[in-house]
Amino acid sequence: MASRSMNNYRRWPIHTTLIIVCTLMLIPFYWVIKTSLTGENLFSYPPAILPQNPNPYYFVDAWYFVPFVRFFANSVIVAGLAITANLILNALAGYALTRHFAGKRLVVLVLLSSMMIPFHATIIPAYLITRELGLLNTHLGLALPAFSHVVLIFVFKASFDAVPNSLIEAARLDGLSEWRIIYKIMLPLAKPAVATNIILSFIWSWNDFLWPLMIIRDVDMQTLPLGLSTFQSYFEDTTGSLYAFSVMVLAPGLLVFLLAQKEFIRGLTSGASKG
């Protein structure tokens, strides 16, 4: 491409454009962090661009005001359930799909078509079913609909397809059961698929809002996004604490993303293009 031969002189417009775009994209981050440290409220006009007298008071306030640890623990438990279930269910289903069997076309068709049913188009019966199962207001009820994602099954399938058949046959001749073949041979060879499953099922569960909003009634059972929205609807004008709490809620997810950025992006691009 022509860009290869570009000299430094021709690159600076690209840098300038990108720096402007990045600044614009980062302004909301800056603004919420600034407000969380200064607690500027609805009566402070004009707003200060740089933080005046930054202090951790609003974080302390939010910490004592909201059962943050409880919300955090709920989110972690639900995400943990979802991740574990996705790993097991998707690996098994993905392995099954690498085989030939009668009715495979039908199974794939059902899986693909259920991918075209957004969860949002099922919420009312999903709520009623969860109620019938007696799982309203429980961690299991929160995680159950997200126990398996079709996209992630296909991520495993694609990864397992790449394992040479001779290896599996050899393992079988050595007397390994199908379970052990998955556990001892397939999964260690499909580490990227495992990472994709963990990261994506984590982030989808962690950020989920509508489902907890529908099935959780007790404050004690709220997850972080639900706790944040409840806080906002009750105390709209306690500005500093609201944004301090927002920062506390947003930080863990962002941290996970930054630590596992490569896996996250590879997961999204591979997961998405499988769809």
Added chain:
Amino acid sequence: MATTTPEEAIAGALRRPRKPLIAKRRHRQVVLTYLFLIPAATVFILYRLIPLGWNFVLSFQFWSPTAPAEFAGLYHYEEMFLFDDVFRDALKNTLIYMLTAPIGIIMALGLAMLVNSQIRSRGLYRTLIFLSYPLMTVGVGIIWRWLYDEKVGLFNFILRSLGLIDEPIAFLESFSTALASVMAAAIWQILGFFMIILLTGLQNIPEHLYEAASIDGANRWRQFYRITLPLLRPSIFLCLIIGIIASFTSFDLIFVMTNGGPGHATELLITYIYRSAFQLSQFDYAGALTVVMFVFFITIAILANFVAGGDAGKVDIN
């Protein structure tokens, strides 16, 4: 068989031809294959297929959690299409909201080409632009509400400082700006995701195509229209489908930023469904709304597929 001695059993096993043993093992594997599929299939049947059918049934019934079901015929659909103004608003708003997909994709395409060029620290640029995507949408809503604030929000402050407006704009409280304001926040969040998908698409275009084109004297614009865009079609289609799904499911942002208001100016189908079911307890009517939303969604997805050339969703079954 109970009288068989161990010796006879062993002798019998030795006499048995080898083939059935293998067949038995094959049979066992087939059974296991189905067993492996059952747990995941249960989740999808329980939380995707049954709900879809149930919605359909519900939409033809009078039903509430406390009353037994009665056949309602087309009552809910008549109500919806003939008399319900809120439904019409929600439908219209959902259509407008879908514009976030093409607008976001065009912006992301420009960014993807910029961060695909051979420049220093492009990895950092990519990360920074992508950073808003993994954020919790509830948090995004709260942040943007604050930015839009009428009295002390950053946007009003900037516009007033630049002398562009005299009176502050109530972005989220006025009928003319509320929907567009929420859409801007939605684009901000999904832009980085579109960029990454399109960037992957760009990186899969073989370099030699551009080399051949420039030898043939094609300028940059011609290369873009004749090589980049056609080869990027699958990635663009993917972004479009994900963007459309995101528009239909954009509940969190609306709920936190405007809760459908002012009036019903930012009411989407999904927020109206939630409101009907869980605030007005009209589960049957909400079921009918969901059926309409789903049909609407599938129609648009098929149309998008048609525009993209017809085989964009193709998956290799084996």
